[in-house]
Amino acid sequence: MLYHLLAPLAKQHILFNLFNYITFRAAGATVTALLLGFVVGPRIIRALRERGVGQVIRAEGPASHHGKRGTPTMGGLIVILATVIPTLLWARLDNAYALVAVGATLWMGAIGFLDDYLKIVRGKSQGLVARGKLAGQISFGLALGVVLLATPLSSIAPATSTQLPLLKYVLLVLPWYLYLPFVTVVVTGSSNAVNITDGLDGLAAGLTAIAAGAFAVFAYLFGRVDAARYLGVLHLTGAGELTIFCGALAGAALGFLWFNAHPAQVFMGDTGALAIGGALGTVAILLKAEFLLLLVGGVFVAEALSVMVQVSVYRWYRRTRGKEYADAHRVFRMAPLHHHFEKLGWAEPLVVMRFYILGVLCAAIALATLKVR
Numbered sequence: 001m002l003y004h005l006l007a008p009l010a011k012q013h014i015l016f017n018l019f020n021y022i023t024f025r026a027a028g029a030t031v032t033a034l035l036l037g038f039v040v041g042p043r044i045i046r047a048l049r050e051r052g053v054g055q056v057i058r059a060e061g062p063a064s065h066h067g068k069r070g071t072p073t074m075g076g077l078i079v080i081l082a083t084v085i086p087t088l089l090w091a092r093l094d095n096a097y098a099l100v101a102v103g104a105t106l107w108m109g110a111i112g113f114l115d116d117y118l119k120i121v122r123g124k125s126q127g128l129v130a131r132g133k134l135a136g137q138i139s140f141g142l143a144l145g146v147v148l149l150a151t152p153l154s155s156i157a158p159a160t161s162t163q164l165p166l167l168k169y170v171l172l173v174l175p176w177y178l179y180l181p182f183v184t185v186v187v188t189g190s191s192n193a194v195n196i197t198d199g200l201d202g203l204a205a206g207l208t209a210i211a212a213g214a215f216a217v218f219a220y221l222f223g224r225v226d227a228a229r230y231l232g233v234l235h236l237t238g239a240g241e242l243t244i245f246c247g248a249l250a251g252a253a254l255g256f257l258w259f260n261a262h263p264a265q266v267f268m269g270d271t272g273a274l275a276i277g278g279a280l281g282t283v284a285i286l287l288k289a290e291f292l293l294l295l296v297g298g299v300f301v302a303e304a305l306s307v308m309v310q311v312s313v314y315r316w317y318r319r320t321r322g323k324e325y326a327d328a329h330r331v332f333r334m335a336p337l338h339h340h341f342e343k344l345g346w347a348e349p350l351v352v353m354r355f356y357i358l359g360v361l362c363a364a365i366a367l368a369t370l371k372v373r
Contacts (some may be wrong), residue, residue: 037255
């Protein structure tokens with residue numbers, strides 16, 4: 001909005017020319033999101049506490065987590081507000097990339113909000129809620145795929161294509177009937193991976209800030225014709241506005257982290273986790289960088305894989321050798337992966353900080369692929 005209001009005034013005063021620069025507006029969105037998180041955070045936490053919207057702790061979880069029972073959850077509302085409002089304030093409102101990213105955040109956030117509401121406020125069964133959540137995620141993925149097929153955002157590459165890391169100008173082009181499941185898997189997998197990771201104070205929020213920062217760099221480079229040509233990647237006209245969205249998401253995550261750091265005053269719940277995962281997955285799809293998402297979100301991927309491996313191996317052992325053998329031969333002491341390290345004796349803040357370091361490493365490796373082509 002500020003771009004449309006103030007950029008035309010550059011003819012009268014050169015100061016307003018700053019609003020023509022994506023870097024300036026991205027920085028503005030990041031700072032605005034951070035400050036907005038500081039402002040709305042205490043109010044939302046207070047409202048959640050007054051309504052008794054408290055976290056439910058699994059009985060089989062680590063004993064150290066039982067003291068967190070009753071901590072306000074659904075704090076993802078802070079992340080959503082602090083992402084969407086600055087994006088609409090600083091991004092161009094005629095840019096389809098930014099609007100699709102905002103829409104994805106709101107849609108997936110609504111699914112998470114409904115999930116939290118049914119599970120915590122209404123006390124519905126976990127199984128019923130899980131099936132409904134999965135249906136909502138799949139419906140969004142299919143809808144996004146159909147929209148991108150019907151109205152491609154780029155005329156340079158086929159709508160169903162994706163870039164391959166380490167290879168210059170090499171695209172993987174899928175037929176439409178495979179592209180729709182591909183988009184659905186990316187969005188669903190991304191949202192579930194963030195949701196699984198959200199198990200320690202500050203863990204998901206900090207990793208989100210790192211991943212969003214990395215994708216802000218990708219969006220900026222892919223949106224500049226000179227940088228894209230130099231790096232051997234696709235130039236996606238208009239994709240630079242996603243830099244502003246990613247900056248806002250990073251700022252919102254840091255603003256939420258202020259209240260979510262150990263000991264947490266609030267948890268994001270599915271409201272925030274699904275919104276964040278859906279947003280990151282959608283940005284990767286819009287940039288045709290789905291495989292880079294695997295690198296940038298390497299910690300998220302490891303967390304999700306740990307659950308899949310644990311469950312698969314346990315079920316196989318139980319079916320072939322019996323329950324007692326399966327109980328005694330688990331791959332991890334507890335899944336997801338962060339609980340495994342807690343069981344090994346690592347303190348919660350230590351696990352979070354070391355996972356942050358791994359998150360930075362993953363983002364750095366992903367950024368390095370831009371030059372290794």
